[in-house]
């Protein structure tokens with residue numbers, strides 16, 4: 126190599142190293158470091174990745190009828206009350222919503238996203254029974270002010286706000302849709318040429334957003350897709366910064382957490398209200414296409430939308446207090462400053478907050494201006510819409526210098542005349558001084574209502590409070606509990622209309638009058654009293670309290686157990702370990718022994734059952750006698766000579782198992798009732814158990830010599846044995862409780878001693894017994910097939926005749 130070549134190579138290496146160090150620094154600063162003070166502090170939120178990881182692992186299960194009502198450990202008398210409460214609700218639902226329920230059957234069956242929302246109203250372990258009992262019909266015929274009239278003629282007070290669309294009151298939207306249609310119907314469905322009304326809308330939206338250009342879309346999600354794509358195109362950067370928990374529609378490009386299957390590598394979810402996030406933005410400014418904020422997150426920073434589906438415990442749902450909201454406003458201002466300093470576009474997703482928090486949306490409410498703003502929902506005046514507004518340089522769809530470089534964002538129904546008409550009516554109203562006054566008046570009235578409701582809840586000693594951010598509100602549960610999600614059903618029964626997310630996100634519209642607020646309060650308090658009286662908020666007794674920790678422990682155990690069992694059950698180990706079927710325990714409900722005497726009796730009873738079930742053959746008994754004697758010796762040799770223990774232990778195990786497989790008839794049911802292994806699974810275990818050390822021995826003995834290899838394999842083998850025994854004990858513990866698992870373990874460990882005591886007469890009788898004749902090939906095969914002998918024979922017969 127010449128000097129020049131070496132020098133060039135060195136330069137390339139140096140450049141590569143410098144680049145790697147630069148990338149490493151960025152990742153480091155993003156993940157770990159709050160610069161300046163050098164205190165470890167993560168900027169990235171682990172929630173999306175953690176939740177996604179967990180969603181791939183956690184397995185579903187349903188609490189059965191018994192467990193459903195006492196999943197928090199409540200005693201039987203409380204479970205009874207709850208059961209009666211559920212019965213009453215179910216009866217009332219069936220009476221009130223008979224026609225809707227009938228009609229919704231066909232709809233539910235055919236519309237998949239309805240099926241999704243219908244299922245996901247409550248935490249998954251409770252879903253099955255709730256869906257069976259409390260059928261929430263979703264068919265409605267008309268709206269009257271803030272009331273919705275369903276198919277059965279029930280009028281319910283609506284606090285769902287139609288997912289956020291209903292800011293101003295349904296009657297207003299009906300008027301705007303009609304007026305909008307009157308003004309545009311001559312053009313009808315013509316697309317391409319624009320109705321002149323579009324120009325008026327453009328001017329009003331520009332005035333509200335204080336931005337230069339606008340583009341029209343069909344939904345909030347579509348508008349977000351457009352905005353992100355334009356930001357990336359015009360900045361020539363890829364990375365999109367979001368904040369933990371924020372929802373921006375269902376497009377996977379802004380959903381790094383669960384909800385989409387694609388791996389998203391160009392979204393950086395940062396922590397809300399964290400200085401580390403500002404440092405991460407500074408450090409990666411030349412990669413960031415935009416920073417998206419959903420200003421509603423001020424209400425629950427760093428948490429996902431607080432629906433009832435996730436309401437496993439009270440701790441999961443929080444609402445910001447006024448101090449946090451003030452901090453959030455300061456945080457947005459800081460974020461604005463950093464984005465300006467770094468030349469990174471700041472985007473507000475105002476699909477929910479636009480025209481709700483104030484006529485000028487969150488920009489007006491917080492006094493912060495963004496470089497791009499996305500609107501949707503209410504802006505359509507009752508029609509579906511999405512709108513992107515932005516600075517001119519961020520809205521370009523083509524590159525003036527490179528004609529082939531374009532950002533292809535366009536849509537058939539953009540600026541549809543009917544949507545533009547309704548939007549125009551809405552915008553003309555919302556930009557009047559009168560609208561400003563209505564927002565202010567209802568805002569004040571609502572704040573007063575919130576205080577009033579909370580005072581009443583306190584006076585009635587009910588564990589609830591309501592919290593709001595403008596006309597968005599939520600229910601907070603002030604004590605631990607596993608059943609808070611039931612509250613949504615009591616509210617429905619009282620005649621309150623909720624969306625599928627339940628009590629986490631509620632809305633009032635600007636057409637609420639004093640009577641509506643009064644009615645809403647009455648229904649809320651009534652529903653809470655009924656729920657309390659039905660025992661759902663039981664807190665235990667002083668010596669056995671139900672606490673957040675006890676609930677978490679019970680949930681953790683259920684989840685771990687079901688996940689482990691399902692995962693193992695589906696693999697090869699299911700066969701080997703002879704695991705119970707998915708639904709219900711394999712054994713009849715085992716009663717845990719209370720006293721030491723009962724414990725002893727239970728162990729002995731199982732030994733007798735075991736003996737009666739599969740130890741009737743004299744030859745088998747004799748083989749057990751030998752094998753048990755060896756095991757007893759092994760209890761001693763295990764401490765001094767692992768190799769001998771393994772060799773004799775394996776021989777003894779083999780002998781024992783052969784006794785069953787060759788001489789005893791199959792009797793799986795009885796064996797399985799003992800919570801152990803049946804002959805088939807034992808055959809698998811013994812085969813694997815014997816083969817594995819043998820194979821390892823063959824491989825290792827070439828390298829280290831036979832005896833050295835044998836010694837090390839013996840140690841591992843004893844470890845594996847311990848793992849199997851303790852693993853099975855653990856599984857039994859999770860399914861049947863600690864005492865039952867100990868019964869199994871003690872029985873297993875003491876079996877060699879009791880076997881010797883019971884089977885020693887076989888040493889004499891074995892030489893003359895006729896039991897040797899049961900050793901047939903068919904008998905052995907039916908063990909392996911896992912069939913009772915008769916069935917096995919029958920199926921073989923059937924096969925022959927086919």
Ligand SMILES: Cc1ncc(COP(=O)(O)O)c(C=O)c1O
Nearest residue numbers: 344345346372373374419476477
């Ligand atoms: C903040 C935010 N962004 C985007 C969307 C998506 O809007 P759409 O449902 O119209 O697609 C929503 C919907 O709830 C939203 O709340």
